[in-house]
Amino acid sequence: MPSPMIRTRVANACDACKQRKVKCDGNLPCSYCKSRRGNLICHFSPVTRRRAKRPHLPSPESSTAHSSIPSSTRADASPGISAAPIPTAVPPRISDDFTRRSDVSAEEEADVPREARLLCDAQGKLIFVGDCAPLSLFQTVRQIVTSRIDPNAFTPQTGRVSMLENASSHPLIPVNNREPPVNIANSERIVSVFISTCGLVDLFDNAHLTDNISTWIAEQTTSKDAASSINYLILAIGSQSIDEESSTAYFQYAKTLALSLLGGDLGIETVQAFALITLYMLRACQINGAFLFFGIAARAAYSIGLHRTEVNSRFGPKVHAHRDNLWKSLRVLDLFLSISMGRPPSMSDVDCTVPCRTLDSDGQEQFDLLNSTVQILSITEEIVLQVYSRRKISLQLTEGISRQLRDWSNKWLPRLKVVVAEPSRENGANITGACQAMSSYYYAVMLVTRPFLMYELCKRLPESTATINTPSSSSDNSGRARLANACIDAASLMAESVLDLINQQLLDRRMPLIVSWLFASSLVLGVGLLGGFGRILEKYAEMSISALEYFAENDAHAMQYSLIAKSLLSSALKYLERRDINERLRITESSSQLFGLMPKERPPREDRIPTETTQPGAPVADSGMPQNLSSHELLSSPFHDIDPALLSLGCSFDSTPGAPFPGREQQDQTDQVFGALNLFPLLDGNGHIDLAHYL
Known part of the structure; x- marks a missing residue:
């Protein structure tokens, strides 16, 4: 068959x-x-691969369900993120401009502006700063404020001083073969300052660090080894806020010694030495140098296997815990450098087996400051990957990230607040670590909600400096508005908590992580006040400025940031005053005719009594508000001297009875203006950049 x-x-x-x-x-x-x-x-022609159809306008379901997460980040995404099914075809690139859509999905999305750019350092070199960096947020805020509120909003002093790299106030001491002298009488105080100010990392056994330094000073010889380099770096960091000249001498000698020993055998001392160099340069406002030297520490850590806990366990329980903490400390430094500058990290968790949580006998996670800091910065890194590597963020993606932030908050925030609420001089390292962990949490909330705040800001501000918008509460209950308010609330909580510890004199004046996140919070509070989110934000903006001024005594970056925050607050208050005057004039025009407070016809021009500001024969404007009329003169002048033409609403309002305010057409124009705003000058103009603001 x-x-x-x-x-x-x-x-x-x-x-x-x-x-x-x-x-x-x-x-x-x-x-x-x-x-x-x-x-x-x-004849057989080669097969042509079909391309996926590119929809012109996504539907409400596809706009939120199809996320454009890069393929490199999908595999690394945490199971806590509730992401929608990812299509097999590469999603189309979304346009920079907001599209005119009337569907429901428009209320659930916001564009993530590309804010990366090149900035000048202290030597005039162009340095890259990424999208998520606080400095990129400042450049965007300055562009919006100067184009819509006041062209002279930010003084030249806020742009001439470099915000990237600042040289030490003391010149570099020529390196010689002589070891700098160490005073054993001050060593104990210097080491205690080092311990209290380095709560961000855990590099040593702090319980025996003071005794080890004292023994090393007493037995100091001319030996040049890695241990001597580490001890000098500890003294350099501890002396930064006490004696900067001695600190510079210690650092220069220790750095030269560490680099000379780099070609030998690598060990834990090599990792510790270059991690301390990174810390010193961060505290000295030399963030680019810190970024470079940290790369050596990261490569050395991989070389000795610090990223694998099974390797660390071969050295015994005590050394095992020390090596794990050293790796987690490097992760904290790496994530801070990466997030604060918007650059890719030097380390990864792809092949890492070191756990960032410790369980007790009952299976409950034990309280640990280092673990809490690693966890919140890891969530922040995921925010950068899933939000700032995209062009849009949806409420669905935001909900997945917010779930992780809520879990971290429920687990760690009450414990951290207990540490901060019970301050003591002996607990300085824990207080510093708790404050930095809380500040990182607040910054993570601001980072994920920042696109929604910028959208609401551009929607509420006028399109040019010649007009003033009246605040509208029609969209205060929208999803984007709630997220914008969450961004402002996080900034307010950060400013309040940091200033409270400053008033108790529990924080050192060199805190690079707190200064960087605090600068972002001051910008958020300033634009929140400018956007009409509440006059109470003036109080919190002043809190952030006061905190920055405290750090500015020893931190050049904090001094620059405080000037920027002051200028933004001043511009916001002036704009709100002009807006209130404009709103009062609008109300007066509709109510003054009830009792004849304002006559319909003004008297002849020759019968009017000249004032000090109006000379006889000087021309008087027939319409519009005089340019030289101050708010005090306007509110104190009698009603019968005011021309009704001065109170005209102009063309910025719809005078039709019953007309809604603002209309749908105005909303569409707002979307177009926000999308058309140049937020990525690096790509425009073939890479040419206008450096007028930076010179």
Whole structure:
């Protein structure tokens, strides 16, 4: 019995069979062409891969369900993020401009502006700063304020001083072979300052660190080893806020010694030395140098296997815990450098097995400051990958990230607040670590909600400096408005908590992480006040400025940030005053006719009594508010001297009875203006950048 014929599927047919729409067997020549003696005409064209259709306007379901997360980040995404199913085809690139859509999905999305740019350092070199960096947020805020509120909003002093790299106030001491002298009488105080100010990391056994330094000073010889480099770096960091000249001498000698020993055998001392160099340069406002030297510490850590806990366990329980803490400390430094500058991290968790949580006998997670800091910065890194590597953020993605932030808050925030609420001089390291962990949490909330705040800001502000918008509460209950308010609330809580510890004199004046996050909070509070989110924000903006001024005594970056925050607050208050005057004039125009407070016809011009500001014969404006009329003169002048023409609403309001305010057309114009705003000058103009603000 013959076997049944098995149909085979051919991947590609010849051109003749395709043209005649007949089945091809895939042979060369095929049976169809061979039967017709067309061996020479049997030709197979290469297969062309079909492209996915690019929808013109996404539907409400597809706009929120199809996320454009890069393929490199999908595999690393945490299971806590509730992401929608990812299509097999590459999603289309979304336009920079807001599209005019009336569907519900428009209320659930916001564009993530590309804010990366090149800035000048102290030597005039161009340095890259990424999208999520606080400095990029400042550049965007300055562009919006100067184009819509006041062209002279930020003084030249806020742009001339470098915000990236600042040289030490003491010149670099020439390196010689002499070791700098160490006073054993001050060593204990210096080491205690080092311990209390380095709560962000855990590099040593702090319980025996003071005794080890004292023993090393007493037995100090001319030996040049890694241990001597580490001890000098500890003294350099501890002396930064006490004696900067001695601190510079210690650091220069220790750095030269560490670099000279780099070609030898690598060990834990190598990692510790370059991690301390990174810390010193961060506290000295030399963030680019810190970024470079940390790369050496990261490569050295990988070289000795610090990223694998099974390797660390071979050295015994005590050394095992020390090596794990050293790796987690490096992760904290790496994530801070990466997030604060908007650059890729030097370390990764792809092949890392060091746990960032410790469980007790009951299976409950134990309280640990280092673990809490690693966890919140890891969540922040995920925010950067899933939000700032995209062009849009949806409420669905935000909900997934907020779930992680809520879990961290429920687990760690009450414990951290207990540490901060019970301050003591002996608990300085824990207080510093708790404050930095809380500040990182607040910054993570601001980072994920910042696109919604910027959208609401551009919607509420006028399109040019010549007009003033009246605040509208029609969209205060929208999803974007609630997220914008969450951004402002996080900034307010950060400013309040940091200033409270400053008033108790529990924080050192060199805290690079707190200063960086605090600068972002001052910008958020300033634009929140500018956007009409409440006059109470003036109080919190002043809190952030006071905190920055405290750090500015020893931190050049904090001094620059405080000037920027002051200028933004001043511009916001002036704009609100002009807006209140404009709103009062609008109300007066509609109510003054009830009792004849304002006559309908003004007296002849020659009968009017000249004032000090109006000379006889000087021209008087027929419409519009005089340019030289201050708010005090306007509110104190009698009603009968005011021309009703001065109170005209102009063309910025719809005078039709019953007309809504603002209209849908105005909303669409706002979307277009926000999308058309130049937030990525690096790509425009073929890479040419206007450096007028930075010179």
